[in-house]
Amino acid sequence: MGRERYIGIMSGTSMDGVDTVLVEIEDNNIQLLCEHSFPMGENLKQSLLDICLGQPTNLQAIGELDHRLGHLFADAVLALLDKAQVKASSIKAIGSHGQTVFHSPDSEYAFTMQLGDANIISAKTGITTIADFRRKDMAYGGQGAPLVPAFHQQLFSQPHLSRVILNIGGIANITVLSPGKPVTGYDTGPGNMLMDAWINKHKSLRYDKEGNWAKSGEVNMALLHSLISDPYFLLQPPKSTGRELFNLTWLTDHLQDCQISPENVQRTLAEFTALTIANDVNKESPGELLVCGGGAHNPLIMDRLTKLLPDWEVMTTAEQGVDIDNMEAMAFAWLAYRTLHQLPGNLPEVTGAQQVACLGAIYPS
Template sequence: MTVSTSTPDLYIGLMSGTSLDGIDGVLVDFQGRMKVLQHASTRFAVGLRAELLELNTPGENELHRAALAANALAESYAEVVQLLLRQAGLRASSVRAIGAHGQTVRHRPQMFDGTGYTLQLNNPALLAERCGISVVADFRSRDVAAGGQGAPLVPAFHQSVFGRPGQALLVLNIGGISNLSVLPADGEVGGFDCGPGNALMDAWCQRHTGQPYDDNGAWAASGSVLPALLEQLLAEPFLQQPPPKSTGRDLFSLGWLQQQLAALPPGTRAEDVQATLTEFTARACADAARRWGRDAQQLLVCGGGALNGHLMARIGALLPEVHVQSTTASGLPPLQVEAAAFAWLARQTLRGLPGNLARVTGAHGPRVLGAIYPA
């Protein structure tokens, strides 16, 4: 595909991650240096969020429920797209494509039959119909078909946006699950999922306070870490596996957490458990950065976890030799990064260029990712 050098090169990226907190959308111009022109976000309707969370585990009548949830998700995506267009004063025809990741409800690559699967609920045909814009979706399955994990897909984007020649850098995305991109000075980009992000903290907070997340980590900061529980959590084998590796709510679920908490003595304070879960996330991220960071002295953090001041402070304390800061310092606010990544991946697809890094996902080689649903 020939891209004009004199007109805007506009894409929309949509992301609803494993935190299940809602949808972030960005309008991006890739003409010259990438620039986010607009950002819009919306929270999930309570019923849709509950259904998406339920669909992460086996249940009754899943196919029917998943299809309807995908329709509702596509309608919500379309609302974010329309909001972005209104904010920018643009017609749909001005945008080349929408990159729509969908909502991951199962992630089991390389399992069962050797290939496994990854499943993102979405209805990109309905989204294309509602918006009048071509949609690129289903980014992960081609990498899985090529023997990879299907995740993480963002390290190549992180390198294109944050990478600097001759400078080692780490980028940590803390969504429901945390993933680390390693951008060494020699350009050999790496990356992997390092463990839980907000998923466990959010679930515990919702259960005990009724709030969907621990605002700025204040509730965790009011508690005390339980050393025996922390040691037990850190014994999870996934944390010690070498890359390539990826994970999701299939492992770090509320059921997994309940098993870990089963031996706690009666009367254990809920805020102490929250403090321990926050420390667990911080330790998993910091240990991964220390083990695989290739002497990087800067760590940029994006995703919702970057807005958790207590979590950020703990990661910084655990990595005293590394300068830890949010991606805002590099010109891209934390809640825009992943959405922008899927705008970038959609552009790669339309240009016939690979979106994965085989050394990151373990795939047999670079692949053009995604399926295109024309406007």
């Protein structure tokens, strides 16, 4: 296969903006050429959060959000093209994850819903767009998530080195790369999601910069034990989760009988994130832990992981040549490449699907 350029779009559970990347792929080797973070307006974010958290809605509201997100993602792509000074005609395809508003892989009628009309993205940018990556995996009985481990395997697998790739976004997820064993991966639980929601509630901030507010508090062990007792942490992989479970309502239920200062809650949430990650990583043979995602910017989280994982070498993916903020957007550019070339994009041993599948729907330019 010749050298081709792709764009990846990622808007994760944190909803802190739209990450876009321009990459060049040749024979499965991928090179990042340009990246751009595009803001999401507060009004749109709040409308999305209302749906994610179960507020009453209707089909018109959902359809309008789908439309608005389509334009947002298209505008993000156009801004990236302008920054990179490249023409749309030079891009083979866009891989758009979409904005997840509900993920329910374990219900009787399993489904996942990502909004962001790919017809609009394709029409407005003039670039073939690939979207709806998760539902084909679910059609074969999988969780539809996580999908990034296949990309992690491509980038980081080593024949004689155990590695775990940890992405700390709104939800934290790991990919386990053990020599001679199938790749595994799953969501460990909350990443930044609860910390972001709590500081937004009390200080109207999007996130706790460098964990400074959490650092001013202390861990409340009673609350920590209550949080970690959630049945999700006893489930065996494959498993995935999201805002449908871990949200402010869930947290408030655990706080009902507690009198804890807001900063101590924030510190406990940081410990909760680090501990649930470490509990799962420690199940694997020690090696390198490569961290990416927004949580990799949090010194408190990184320090706690280092202390909770004394047998592991903890570092960021940047130390292995992959920017910590662009991993997932790059993954969906790579998945678009896989789809256009009719190659599978899922790992059944990760998602629980019955077979490998070519993922996504193609919206021609």
